Amino acid sequence: MELPKFLLGDNTDYPTAIFIVHTEYPRFVINLENDEVEWLEDFSREDENELETEAGNLIQQATDFYDREVSRYEE
Numbered sequence: 001m002e003l004p005k006f007l008l009g010d011n012t013d014y015p016t017a018i019f020i021v022h023t024e025y026p027r028f029v030i031n032l033e034n035d036e037v038e039w040l041e042d043f044s045r046e047d048e049n050e051l052e053t054e055a056g057n058l059i060q061q062a063t064d065f066y067d068r069e070v071s072r073y074e075e
Contacts, residue, residue: 006065020062030062
């Protein structure tokens with residue numbers, strides 16, 4: 001099965017949270033309510049340096065995805 005790069009998720013146990021799941025490496029879940037990120041990968045020391053550079057870009061892409069999805073509901 002091919003998954004989209006980002007998935008939008010919610011959970012009734014967290015009624016105010018909006019989750020974006022990034023399905024490609026490095027996989028993560030971001031809670032847009034508080035910008036908390038949970039990485040679903042184990043990183044080596046070398047990976048952590050590269051991740052610091054790329055993390056901001058990936059989080060911005062996740063936020064842009066959410067904005068795009070919400071705008072589609074409003075149309």
